[in-house]
Amino acid sequence: LTAKPPVAAVNISPVIGASAGSIPTPLYAALASERLPDARIVTLADSSGAYPSDPVLNGLIGSLWGTMDAAPEWPVIDDLTVRDWGIPDLYLYAGAQAPRVVFGKFDHAYDEVQVFYAGLVGVPADARVTLIDGNEAGIEAADVEVASFVAPGTDHTIVGSDALYTLEVDGVRFVDWLDGLFVGDPPADVHCGDRC
Numbered sequence: 001l002t003a004k005p006p007v008a009a010v011n012i013s014p015v016i017g018a019s020a021g022s023i024p025t026p027l028y029a030a031l032a033s034e035r036l037p038d039a040r041i042v043t044l045a046d047s048s049g050a051y052p053s054d055p056v057l058n059g060l061i062g063s064l065w066g067t068m069d070a071a072p073e074w075p076v077i078d079d080l081t082v083r084d085w086g087i088p089d090l091y092l093y094a095g096a097q098a099p100r101v102v103f104g105k106f107d108h109a110y111d112e113v114q115v116f117y118a119g120l121v122g123v124p125a126d127a128r129v130t131l132i133d134g135n136e137a138g139i140e141a142a143d144v145e146v147a148s149f150v151a152p153g154t155d156h157t158i159v160g161s162d163a164l165y166t167l168e169v170d171g172v173r174f175v176d177w178l179d180g181l182f183v184g185d186p187p188a189d190v191h192c193g194d195r196c
Helices: 025-035 057-066 091-096 112-119 123-141 174-185
Strands: 011-018 041-047 103-108 145-150
Touching: 011 174, 025 041, 025 057, 025 091, 025 103, 025 174, 041 174, 057 123, 091 103, 112 123, 123 145
Parallel strands: 011 041, 041 103, 103 145
Antiparallel strands: none
16 A cells, blocks of 8 residues: 555554455444454455345345344344345444444456356346446445445455556546555545446
């Protein structure tokens, strides 16, 4: 990341995940917020923004991963079943429980891995960027802010690749956007728009 002056008296605790590991970042960030009340909790979900909240997919993934065995005891989720635990819905539950968490996400518009898995529940490949945008709009409609960076292309994940430092969309380098996410005010969304 680029050098910035230290942020006085702020403990920053990042919660970062890539690919399937990015799916639970909102949940773990909210749990960290409960345990670290003086820390600034910031997430980066790398490459999971293009999955629908589909009861069949939710139930399949949730049953395989044991979601209900790991679900925290939060009032906002008391009456939920495994079919209610959609990937974009995790932002709603975490945001309601821990409103001071800073949520961020990164996606390539036509991420080939997400295209494959979402295709298993009938989502067409050309709907990827529309689903990414729709998921974010739904989350933000519930008053949970998410800073997002949507890049063109079909790659899967950015953390751990050279693109972390070289990717640029509309004059904004991803590394600078990420730096702002972690040490400043949440940055403005970056989106490839018609160039996706």
